[in-house]
Amino acid sequence: METLSKFIEKINTEEKFSGVLHYERPMSFHTSFKIGGNADVYLRPDKDIFLDYSRKLLLEAKKEGIPVFILGAGANILVSDKGIRGIVLDTGSYEGIIGEIKQPSGEETIEVKVLSGTGVDAFVDKLSSFSLSGMEFLAGMPGSIGGAVWMNARCYGKSISDVLLETEILDEEFRIKTIPALKEDFDYKKSPFQAKENLILSASFSLQHADRGDILDLMGFNRQDRREKGHFRHPSAGSAFKNNGDFGEPTGKIIDDLGLKGFSIGGAMVSPLHGNIVFNTGDAGAIDVKKLLDEVARRVKEERGFTLESEILFIGEW
Numbered sequence: 001m002e003t004l005s006k007f008i009e010k011i012n013t014e015e016k017f018s019g020v021l022h023y024e025r026p027m028s029f030h031t032s033f034k035i036g037g038n039a040d041v042y043l044r045p046d047k048d049i050f051l052d053y054s055r056k057l058l059l060e061a062k063k064e065g066i067p068v069f070i071l072g073a074g075a076n077i078l079v080s081d082k083g084i085r086g087i088v089l090d091t092g093s094y095e096g097i098i099g100e101i102k103q104p105s106g107e108e109t110i111e112v113k114v115l116s117g118t119g120v121d122a123f124v125d126k127l128s129s130f131s132l133s134g135m136e137f138l139a140g141m142p143g144s145i146g147g148a149v150w151m152n153a154r155c156y157g158k159s160i161s162d163v164l165l166e167t168e169i170l171d172e173e174f175r176i177k178t179i180p181a182l183k184e185d186f187d188y189k190k191s192p193f194q195a196k197e198n199l200i201l202s203a204s205f206s207l208q209h210a211d212r213g214d215i216l217d218l219m220g221f222n223r224q225d226r227r228e229k230g231h232f233r234h235p236s237a238g239s240a241f242k243n244n245g246d247f248g249e250p251t252g253k254i255i256d257d258l259g260l261k262g263f264s265i266g267g268a269m270v271s272p273l274h275g276n277i278v279f280n281t282g283d284a285g286a287i288d289v290k291k292l293l294d295e296v297a298r299r300v301k302e303e304r305g306f307t308l309e310s311e312i313l314f315i316g317e318w
Contacts (some may be wrong), residue, residue: 004040004086005065011060015053015111019093020044027079027316030071031092032142032273034235035286036079037316039069044090051170051173054089054199059174061087069315070199072147076237080316091117091146097126099202100195111165116146120153128219133210134163139219140226142238147198152191157224161186163205169312170199189311191243230273235280240293251308252276258303260296268292
């Protein structure tokens with residue numbers, strides 16, 4: 001830890017750091033599960049220095065072999081009870097509800113650019129105030145824009161990649177690059193960024209003007225549907241397992257049919273309302289959630305022959 005603290009001190013002095021810095025920071029403060037051991041170092045650079053600071057930090061950390069975990073809103077991850085070694089770089093201060101709106105000449109579509117740290121739900125709300133349609137399917141979803149692009153977030157039959165135009169990144173050589181969104185590079189909850197060490201800086205989307213009342217109605221319907229499925233009843237990471245068309249029915253229904261709604265291990269529970277949501281009922285450790293997910297997957301494999309794929313990312317020392 002002494003070596004790591006000296007490294008941080010050196011970077012912070014050279015880059016005139018401003019923002020939030022913690023050593024031994026509980027990651028339970030930064031995940032939607034409200035679970036997670038300590039990160040050795042937690043950094044949240046202020047917005048005005050975020051890009052230059054992050055470039056320097058990532059470059060020097062790579063040279064020194066120090067791992068850096070890029071944190072969005074912590075909405076799709078389970079951090080180990082043992083925590084995260086190295087540095088957690090929080091993109092939360094790197095946000096801008098609407099960065100740029102433009103309409104290409106002769107086009108009906110509207111291009112909207114937004115910084116990666118922006119909350120998904122807040123962004124969707126802001127779009128509605130401009131009567132811009134195309135992302136209502138994300139209403140009520142936790143997480144950041146950067147995380148949603150990285151995961152190619154999907155719900156209600158639509159994916160981020162359906163409206164994504166391009167993504168601005170800091171690439172493996174720490175250069176700013178703009179990556180066009182090519183359909184062949186994306187799949188069900190898959191993006192090209194999952195196989196690379198990129199820092200997503202911003203994303204641009206193709207949207208349309210529509211009646212604001214219709215937009216709000218659809219957003220309200222989606223949010224209510226999430227409430228009825230129990231997304232917000234207790235801390236969770238949303239859907240626990242991916243759907244698979246080869247199964248013939250949604251994963252949640254398969255788990256429901258096996259009688260696993262309400263099944264619990266320690267403080268972790270399968271939602272009584274929806275089989276594909278796992279809760280922290282208040283005192284769960286990461287190991288409780290992991291054991292519960294493993295047991296659900298085991299029973300589905302044993303009873304139905306299907307191999308479930310986790311949608312939740314397991315982060316830290318396991």
